[in-house]
Amino acid sequence: MTTRMFGEPIQRREDPRLVSGDGRYLDDLGQDALAAAFVRSPYAHARVTDVDVTDALDVDGLVAVYTYEDLDGRVAEPLPLLIPHPSLHAPRTGYPLANGIVRHVGEPVAMVVAVDRYVAEDVASLIRVTYEQLPVVVGIAAALRADAAVHEDVADNVAAHLVQEVGDARAAIDAAPHRLHLDLDIERSASTPLEGKGVYARWDPADRSLRVYSSTQTSTSVRFAVAAKLGIPVDRVEVVTPDVGGGFGVKIVHPWPEEVLVPWAAIRLGRPVKWTEDRREHFISSAHERAQTHAVDVGFDDDGRLHGLSVTFAHDNGAYTPYGIIAPIITSTQLLGPYKPGAYRVEFRSVYTNTVQVTPYRGAGRPQGVFVMERTMDAIARYLDLDRTVVRERNFIQPDEMPYDQGMIFQDGRPLIYDSGDYPAALDKLKKLIGWDDFAAYRDQARAEGRRVGIGIGCYVEGTGVGPYEGAHVRVETDGTVVVATGLTTQGQGHETVFAQVAAAVLGVPVEAVTVVTGDTRRFRYAVGTFASRAAVLSGNAVALAARKVRAKALRIAGEALEVDPRDLEVTDGVVHVRGTPQAQIALKTVAVLANPLRYAFDAEAARATQFAVGGSLDKPPVADDDEPGLEATDYYSPLRSTFADGMHAAIVETDPETAEITVLRYAVVHDCGRLINPRIVDGQIHGGVAQGVGGALYERLVYDDAGQLLNASFMDFLMPYASEVPVVEIDHLETPSPLNPLGVKGAGEAGVIPGAAVLASAIEDAEGIPITRMPISPSELWEARREGRR
Amino acid sequence: MKPPAFTYHRPASVADALAVLAETGPDGKVLAGGQSLVPVLNMRLAAPGHLVDINRLGELAHVTVDAGVVRVGALARHAAVERDAAAFAALPLLRQATGHVAHPAIRNRGTTVGSLVHADPAAELPAVLSLLSGSVTLASASGRRTVPAGEFFVGPLESALRPGELAVEALFPVPPKGSGTAWLEVSRRRGDFAVCGVGVLVTLSADRRVAAARAAYVSVGPTPLTVDLAEAVAGLPADTADWAAAGALAAARVRPEDDIHATAAYRRHLVAVLTARAGKAAVANA
Numbered sequence A: 001m002t003t004r005m006f007g008e009p010i011q012r013r014e015d016p017r018l019v020s021g022d023g024r025y026l027d028d029l030g031q032d033a034l035a036a037a038f039v040r041s042p043y044a045h046a047r048v049t050d051v052d053v054t055d056a057l058d059v060d061g062l063v064a065v066y067t068y069e070d071l072d073g074r075v076a077e078p079l080p081l082l083i084p085h086p087s088l089h090a091p092r093t094g095y096p097l098a099n100g101i102v103r104h105v106g107e108p109v110a111m112v113v114a115v116d117r118y119v120a121e122d123v124a125s126l127i128r129v130t131y132e133q134l135p136v137v138v139g140i141a142a143a144l145r146a147d148a149a150v151h152e153d154v155a156d157n158v159a160a161h162l163v164q165e166v167g168d169a170r171a172a173i174d175a176a177p178h179r180l181h182l183d184l185d186i187e188r189s190a191s192t193p194l195e196g197k198g199v200y201a202r203w204d205p206a207d208r209s210l211r212v213y214s215s216t217q218t219s220t221s222v223r224f225a226v227a228a229k230l231g232i233p234v235d236r237v238e239v240v241t242p243d244v245g246g247g248f249g250v251k252i253v254h255p256w257p258e259e260v261l262v263p264w265a266a267i268r269l270g271r272p273v274k275w276t277e278d279r280r281e282h283f284i285s286s287a288h289e290r291a292q293t294h295a296v297d298v299g300f301d302d303d304g305r306l307h308g309l310s311v312t313f314a315h316d317n318g319a320y321t322p323y324g325i326i327a328p329i330i331t332s333t334q335l336l337g338p339y340k341p342g343a344y345r346v347e348f349r350s351v352y353t354n355t356v357q358v359t360p361y362r363g364a365g366r367p368q369g370v371f372v373m374e375r376t377m378d379a380i381a382r383y384l385d386l387d388r389t390v391v392r393e394r395n396f397i398q399p400d401e402m403p404y405d406q407g408m409i410f411q412d413g414r415p416l417i418y419d420s421g422d423y424p425a426a427l428d429k430l431k432k433l434i435g436w437d438d439f440a441a442y443r444d445q446a447r448a449e450g451r452r453v454g455i456g457i458g459c460y461v462e463g464t465g466v467g468p469y470e471g472a473h474v475r476v477e478t479d480g481t482v483v484v485a486t487g488l489t490t491q492g493q494g495h496e497t498v499f500a501q502v503a504a505a506v507l508g509v510p511v512e513a514v515t516v517v518t519g520d521t522r523r524f525r526y527a528v529g530t531f532a533s534r535a536a537v538l539s540g541n542a543v544a545l546a547a548r549k550v551r552a553k554a555l556r557i558a559g560e561a562l563e564v565d566p567r568d569l570e571v572t573d574g575v576v577h578v579r580g581t582p583q584a585q586i587a588l589k590t591v592a593v594l595a596n597p598l599r600y601a602f603d604a605e606a607a608r609a610t611q612f613a614v615g616g617s618l619d620k621p622p623v624a625d626d627d628e629p630g631l632e633a634t635d636y637y638s639p640l641r642s643t644f645a646d647g648m649h650a651a652i653v654e655t656d657p658e659t660a661e662i663t664v665l666r667y668a669v670v671h672d673c674g675r676l677i678n679p680r681i682v683d684g685q686i687h688g689g690v691a692q693g694v695g696g697a698l699y700e701r702l703v704y705d706d707a708g709q710l711l712n713a714s715f716m717d718f719l720m721p722y723a724s725e726v727p728v729v730e731i732d733h734l735e736t737p738s739p740l741n742p743l744g745v746k747g748a749g750e751a752g753v754i755p756g757a758a759v760l761a762s763a764i765e766d767a768e769g770i771p772i773t774r775m776p777i778s779p780s781e782l783w784e785a786r787r788e789g790r791r
Numbered sequence B: 001m002k003p004p005a006f007t008y009h010r011p012a013s014v015a016d017a018l019a020v021l022a023e024t025g026p027d028g029k030v031l032a033g034g035q036s037l038v039p040v041l042n043m044r045l046a047a048p049g050h051l052v053d054i055n056r057l058g059e060l061a062h063v064t065v066d067a068g069v070v071r072v073g074a075l076a077r078h079a080a081v082e083r084d085a086a087a088f089a090a091l092p093l094l095r096q097a098t099g100h101v102a103h104p105a106i107r108n109r110g111t112t113v114g115s116l117v118h119a120d121p122a123a124e125l126p127a128v129l130s131l132l133s134g135s136v137t138l139a140s141a142s143g144r145r146t147v148p149a150g151e152f153f154v155g156p157l158e159s160a161l162r163p164g165e166l167a168v169e170a171l172f173p174v175p176p177k178g179s180g181t182a183w184l185e186v187s188r189r190r191g192d193f194a195v196c197g198v199g200v201l202v203t204l205s206a207d208r209r210v211a212a213a214r215a216a217y218v219s220v221g222p223t224p225l226t227v228d229l230a231e232a233v234a235g236l237p238a239d240t241a242d243w244a245a246a247g248a249l250a251a252a253r254v255r256p257e258d259d260i261h262a263t264a265a266y267r268r269h270l271v272a273v274l275t276a277r278a279g280k281a282a283v284a285n286a
């Protein structure tokens, strides 16, 4: 076959547009729209006693100012709780505009609409809000002390409390030959996509319809949310995602206050309104993640085999829980990684603090879980004086034990059953790739030069491709092009390329013939969204299933036209032909014409197709009862449960004996996400993930002071790594197909970031010989840790 | 992140610029490369009524080496200073330090003189000017004055520039023969403002003994801080001098503070380490 399709590392088809400045992001749209800006709380916890707009009213260009009092209908109600959970006993969500109380710096208090954003900000700065400050809760320790409450009616600040247990972990630990206790912390970080959020809404009063553009990870859900909130028939609302400059989780939350308020104002004013979030707004008012403190008790034998593991942790969920407790649930289940823990007990509390809300950020609770498990593995190895990879290997689930039931309930409410994986093979590859067994010699040589180096490792298993479903529509046009539409959105992952490859492979057309539309509810109405490493698994399979239907129909029609058995037909480069008899053929585009008994006279294709026109029986209607016109089909893929990808990373770091600067010398990744649709794109996902992992381990941290002020709400002080901080990533793949879906694929979107903190902590600890128990770590902290002999 | 409204002026000559600055007084601000000023405006940390854009004043774009001094005009970009071969030959420290200022894109716009006027205690060039005992020439409608570095840096983000004044030129004196310099710093990410940075200037006698040694520091005090290291190393053979002692001496003089990136103690430690390293490097360059 000449067409390059499934499994080929073809170049990303979206890149020429995106890298040459031809992308169309939210702020590129709606040049005629009014601009919105928000007055946001400067206090972490306060009662709003007065909003005085007097000074603002004479500003030229002001169109409207809204406060909570102006909101009506369901817009005045709290924002929805998207993912309830029985253990989330005290869920709380905010209002689109503060209703009397603000609970974090950045919470919206008033909305300004003006002719442009300059004027809108001028007005915002003239609105005088009177606040009566309330006691502030910052940090997990303060939340649990509960000297003050974030929500008046949640006195202990605990939003959720969940325990899962498999076997009797306490007893197993007590009975084990050896025991260790560890305290392990991860601090706050955030998705920080380069493009912040943004919403642009147009109301057409004549058509009574609303179009909303949003920089979101889920246009279909925003559509339902906006329709419900504004009381408009869903049928009159459409939501479109333009190019989106990154999401990493924060844009799966919906509806954001602005996603409700901007369309609401556009309808009220009868004019298009746009809001483009600025960087400071994004830092203080969208969402963060990661902050957790963990206490681990582990019991093991002389070989390092786990007998029992007990983890108790606290999760800082910020001021609200719109997205439920997904992140800590993932930590609690996914920390098990590729291991058999013996008896396992996990307990967590999710607590309120007067900080911006916490929702999943790429990795979503896994980086913390993997950090906990991998630090524990290293601690066991150190205690028993065993090689760290040996301890891991002895605890691995073996390939012949797959599928493996961990006996827990996963984030999707379904059993935590690993579908496939070969962990010993992955470890073997990783050791070769990084040169694990040669490292001792390298360390000695470095030492002789006065250099300090260390090697670290981290293993993970990642549940990907969570349901409930995605769908796809595939149509062959009469010019031979193929249009694929799926409802989930794209934030740079390369869906235009990957879904085209899947469709091209099934249909037998060149990949160039396929165009892909995502995240546009005008084109596909039922979808879930892009998160949880699910797009390739869910939409990839849906595209394959829909394309298979199209192919079957094409072969049937071609069979009739060529008077052959469809089973003898195959499609190559867009041409249907009889296997072994290439001269008996019909182009797919001609089949598309034949599929529609109404021969439009608009193009040459239709004219040419008449030579194949089947006479058709006069006793039958032109479109049979079980048929439809056109060469198109829709199908859905709904997985039984998540599919579990896995991977292992290793890194070599150098620490400066004097300045404590930390340099990553090498970073190696072995990754198994089942069958690879496009290795280049998977590698790209890993590169980006590793960059975020390195960021999370060595640079990024959101720092609140005790008053709840975010001290580094800018890219000046929130240290996202530059290209100069990201190591070259060496990658090797393993392809263990998933038995759960037709394509045999698993998700790859989050993998790169997951073990970053674990791997680098492992390597730094190895270089330094002092326990590393908190991440991220800066040179200053490493130096202080040296002085104290631990961190 | 949009600035409040301001009136924009783009004078075509220094005289015109001075006239506008005289008229607008405290409400006027010079716009040079804009790399520091524009973020300040966008975050509404300052709201000047008038911006006086000097980017058309080509007469101020010079980098020249005169008898014993490198003159840098107000419109010379960091990148031009960094690349200038004659300036490098006369005064390698300019390139050594400027290479640590931000990233190429910012160095292509940002000006050396703008950096001096901005007087960020974390910035490299103010420390370089202090180390070399240079000066800044300020012009106004009523005349010119030259302010030595020691008086120019008044406090964090505060220079001796008065309303109505334009900094037209910085003068970096070329150190005596037998001198060597080095610039070292630790920053969180490449191109970031330093957690601690040090420039060292040593002058050796004919028999390669240390005749003079001075250091200047960034990010360890409210203004660039200079320390005379002579006490620790003067008179000693340069190649075996106790630079660690010089580091210890400097560490006792600096006034670092804690911030979210580093503790004061760590910064003080870096002063000691970097001074020792830079001292040796400066000797090697002498």
Ligand SMILES: Cc1cc2nc3c(=O)[nH]c(=O)nc-3n(C[C@H](O)[C@H](O)[C@H](O)COP(=O)(O)OP(=O)(O)OC[C@H]3O[C@@H](n4cnc5c(N)ncnc54)[C@H](O)[C@@H]3O)c2cc1C
Residues within 6 Å of the ligand: B029, B030, B031, B032, B033, B034, B035, B036, B037, B038, B074, B100, B101, B102, B103, B106, B109, B110, B111, B112, B113, B114, B115, B116, B117, B118, B122, B123, B124, B125, B161, B165, B166, B167, B168, B191, B192, B193, B194
């Ligand atoms: C991301 C980033 C990283 C940076 N990192 C560093 C770094 O590591 N080290 C470092 O030293 N700098 C750094 N900078 C600052 C950079 O060097 C600036 O360019 C420099 O500080 C100011 O120069 P400018 O020409 O851009 O001045 P502008 O931003 O135009 O002006 C700065 C201030 O100086 C005044 N001013 C400027 N020129 C004159 C003049 N001729 N007469 C009177 N007043 C004047 C302005 O009114 C204003 O108050 C960084 C900047 C950015 C954006």
